[in-house]
Amino acid sequence: xxxxxxxxELKTQDExxxxxxxITPRGSIDTPAFMPVxxxxxxxxxxxxxxxxxxxxxxxxxTYHLMIRPGTDVLxxxxxxxxxxxxxxxxxxxxxxxxxxxxxxxxKIDINIGAVFSSHIDGKKFVLSPEKSIQIQKSINSDxxxxxxxxxxxxxxxxxxxxxIQISTSWAxxxxxxxxxxxKKGLFGIVQGGxxxxxxxxxxxxxxxxxFDGYAMGGLAVGENQEEMFNILNNTVxxxxxxxxxYLMGVGTPSDIxxxxxxxxxxxxxxxxxxxxxxxxxxxxxxxxNLRNAKFQKDKTPLDSxxxxxxxxxxxxxxLNHLIxxxxxxxxxxxxxxxxxxxxxxxxKIRKEIKKGTFNNFYNKYIDMF
Amino acid sequence: xxxxxxxxELKTQDExxxxxxxITPRGSIDTPAFMPVxxxxxxxxxxxxxxxxxxxxxxxxxTYHLMIRPGTDVLxxxxxxxxxxxxxxxxxxxxxxxxxxxxxxxxKIDINIGAVFSSHIDGKKFVLSPEKSIQIQKSINSDxxxxxxxxxxxxxxxxxxxxxIQISTSWAxxxxxxxxxxxKKGLFGIVQGGxxxxxxxxxxxxxxxxxFDGYAMGGLAVGENQEEMFNILNNTVxxxxxxxxxYLMGVGTPSDIxxxxxxxxxxxxxxxxxxxxxxxxxxxxxxxxNLRNAKFQKDKTPLDSxxxxxxxxxxxxxxLNHLIxxxxxxxxxxxxxxxxxxxxxxxxKIRKEIKKGTFNNFYNKYIDMF
Numbered sequence: 001x002x003x004x005x006x007x008x009e010l011k012t013q014d015e016x017x018x019x020x021x022x023i024t025p026r027g028s029i030d031t032p033a034f035m036p037v038x039x040x041x042x043x044x045x046x047x048x049x050x051x052x053x054x055x056x057x058x059x060x061x062x063t064y065h066l067m068i069r070p071g072t073d074v075l076x077x078x079x080x081x082x083x084x085x086x087x088x089x090x091x092x093x094x095x096x097x098x099x100x101x102x103x104x105x106x107x108k109i110d111i112n113i114g115a116v117f118s119s120h121i122d123g124k125k126f127v128l129s130p131e132k133s134i135q136i137q138k139s140i141n142s143d144x145x146x147x148x149x150x151x152x153x154x155x156x157x158x159x160x161x162x163x164x165i166q167i168s169t170s171w172a173x174x175x176x177x178x179x180x181x182x183x184k185k186g187l188f189g190i191v192q193g194g195x196x197x198x199x200x201x202x203x204x205x206x207x208x209x210x211x212f213d214g215y216a217m218g219g220l221a222v223g224e225n226q227e228e229m230f231n232i233l234n235n236t237v238x239x240x241x242x243x244x245x246x247y248l249m250g251v252g253t254p255s256d257i258x259x260x261x262x263x264x265x266x267x268x269x270x271x272x273x274x275x276x277x278x279x280x281x282x283x284x285x286x287x288x289x290n291l292r293n294a295k296f297q298k299d300k301t302p303l304d305s306x307x308x309x310x311x312x313x314x315x316x317x318x319x320l321n322h323l324i325x326x327x328x329x330x331x332x333x334x335x336x337x338x339x340x341x342x343x344x345x346x347x348x349k350i351r352k353e354i355k356k357g358t359f360n361n362f363y364n365k366y367i368d369m370f
Numbered sequence: 371x372x373x374x375x376x377x378x379e380l381k382t383q384d385e386x387x388x389x390x391x392x393i394t395p396r397g398s399i400d401t402p403a404f405m406p407v408x409x410x411x412x413x414x415x416x417x418x419x420x421x422x423x424x425x426x427x428x429x430x431x432x433t434y435h436l437m438i439r440p441g442t443d444v445l446x447x448x449x450x451x452x453x454x455x456x457x458x459x460x461x462x463x464x465x466x467x468x469x470x471x472x473x474x475x476x477x478k479i480d481i482n483i484g485a486v487f488s489s490h491i492d493g494k495k496f497v498l499s500p501e502k503s504i505q506i507q508k509s510i511n512s513d514x515x516x517x518x519x520x521x522x523x524x525x526x527x528x529x530x531x532x533x534x535i536q537i538s539t540s541w542a543x544x545x546x547x548x549x550x551x552x553x554k555k556g557l558f559g560i561v562q563g564g565x566x567x568x569x570x571x572x573x574x575x576x577x578x579x580x581x582f583d584g585y586a587m588g589g590l591a592v593g594e595n596q597e598e599m600f601n602i603l604n605n606t607v608x609x610x611x612x613x614x615x616x617y618l619m620g621v622g623t624p625s626d627i628x629x630x631x632x633x634x635x636x637x638x639x640x641x642x643x644x645x646x647x648x649x650x651x652x653x654x655x656x657x658x659x660n661l662r663n664a665k666f667q668k669d670k671t672p673l674d675s676x677x678x679x680x681x682x683x684x685x686x687x688x689x690l691n692h693l694i695x696x697x698x699x700x701x702x703x704x705x706x707x708x709x710x711x712x713x714x715x716x717x718x719k720i721r722k723e724i725k726k727g728t729f730n731n732f733y734n735k736y737i738d739m740f
Contacts, residue, residue: 040692074667077668078670084692085689311456316448322444329699329703333703
């Protein structure tokens with residue numbers, strides 16, 4: 001039976017770690033889930049069909065990048081990003097907020113107007129209001145939309161964080177109104193508050209009172225160390241609504257994911273598998289390895305002899321070492337695909353361990369490996 | 371029945387245009403054939419499996435590049451290039467001569483020693499003798515080996531061309547001795563002589579008296595115009611042995627291929643489909659198009675709606691335009707694959723037309739299109 005409404009089902013818990021399923025009309029997503037990042041309408045260096053083969057059930061698109069290129073006029077022509085990029089499974093889009101703070105030339109944040117900034121590509125001026133962010137995400141036709149938030153850089157300045165919560169809460173309300181009544185898609189709120197528990201809970205409470213289909217932890221993975229991130233997650237995630245998916249934005253290493261799952265997070269996204277792939281770094285069950293290293297020059301073993309996807313098991317570390325040293329595109333193609341596949345195997349294993357009630361063993365085995 | 375010997379069968383002719391088949395223990399090659407170029411052990415930006423899907427039956431590897439990286443010690447470890455790069459069909463290797471003249475810092479050509487040069491990568495000094503070239507090609511374990519020749523740049527200086535023929539003939543003899551008796555592989559001689567018919571025929575006669583498994587036209591596609599190339603081919607190819615494959619090295623555009631097939635050439639190689647692919651140029655049945663052009667920004671049609679390989683028919687020119695403008699790797703991947711596929715479709719069509727005896731109609735239709 002095809003459920004046509006966006007929904008979330010919590011199946012079981014192993015201590016705080018959760019096994020669940022997000023249902024969307026475009027397909028369901030087993031959680032804990034990892035979303036490969038397709039910044040500009042492509043998961044860099046990987047064919048869409050191969051992303052599917054890795055077991056990825058959802059990818060992330062970046063509203064900021066897509067609004068600049070190709071722009072909503074092109075996306076509208078295709079009825080959204082799915083047809084444009086040939087990816088028919090669910091897509092989650094961020095709101096554009098994070099890139100405006102980190103990448104664009106930000107002119108000002110005005111609680112009433114939105115974010116005023118210049119494109120990092122051609123300097124063109126844009127105003128991104130909460131309404132505009134949702135409108136663009138509707139042009140992208142994403143299945144999970146994020147509210148526009150103000151995402152401050154890492155700071156211990158409580159006033160800045162309180163101000164960010166105030167602005168983000170106000171924008172979240174406006175985003176929900178602009179989103180309207182759409183049971184086929186999900187709109188997620190974003191919790192701010194830096195590394196302060198009381199601020200996080202304050203932000204969360206305000207968002208819950210507005211009411212969203214899911215809740216994200218924003219403003220993490222912005223320079224704090226892993227212990228600080230795990231601490232704030234351990235102290236706050238448990239307060240997030242149990243019947244809604246919980247998303248930790250922009251995270252992270254396999255180890256980061258393990259710790260966050262342990263505190264009850266359900267969803268992740270990160271450029272790490274593809275960005276690492278392009279520089280010759282591969283994730284394996286024996287840890288992270290740098291294929292550029294001369295010790296792999298005559299290593300005939302594959303990265304993972306069990307992986308049959310695209311015959312990846314037929315490519316040796318020696319060959320990958322050669323491709324990286326000669327700057328061949330195929331190096332990025334093979335290692336990025338391997339890394340995404342590894343991440344999805346890792347998530348699959350996490351889900352199995354939670355189901356069996358043995359997640360802590362898995363956590364202990366791998367938490368220090370990556 | 372599996373024929374384990376290298377051989378060539380001429381099936382039919384349509385005027386001078388020839389339909390044939392090269393048999394090798396690793397697979398047969400229908401001619402006229404186009405060989406994608408895998409310079410450094412990878413056809414740039416394309417998975418081996420996808421090269422097979424395009425109908426490619428043989429690829430080319432570059433001895434000069436492979437001797438420098440990864441080097442014969444690594445290739446020997448894998449028993450050759452096939453296992454190293456995961457390509458089990460036939461491989462043809464050039465001798466290294468052309469790159470030494472065009473790419474490396476050449477120190478000297480000595481008829482007795484060989485070519486003395488410095489690597490374009492790290493300046494390391496190499497001596498490539500005829501024997502060494504064959505030994506390296508044996509490390510690569512290629513199925514068709516080329517003799518080491520001196521390939522002068524485009525010149526009308528007959529003395530230079532005569533000297534090149536003298537050196538190349540002497541080296542060809544030594545290559546044949548080094549090649550030895552190997553019925554599973556083929557060794558091809560290379561005809562020099564620039565744009566002079568009498569020099570070409572002199573070079574050819576000398577090579578035929580040594581005796582090779584196939585004969586290549588070298589020293590073309592080095593800057594002469596198409597008419598000059600067609601002229602010398604029309605005047606000389608017919609003199610090449612009828613029962614051996616004829617190979618035009620480094621050529622070319624679809625139009626170049628048409629003209630050369632018309633004069634009786636059987637084999638081609640060129641970087642054009644992949645190099646063009648990386649810069650956004652696509653070959654189609656309507657001609658060559660530059661996908662970077664703004665007119666494709668909202669063009670929802672694919673490059674070829676009949677191509678189902680890797681769902682290429684699901685990617686619009688609009689999407690490809692976007693990928694090129696944003697420097698996404700996927701642009702190179704999709705367009706390079708499309709171009710190789712187009713070239714192989716083009717060759718398939720050429721073979722069908724020769725078989726039907728209607729090659730000239732096809733020639734007239736497409737000779738001015740590319």
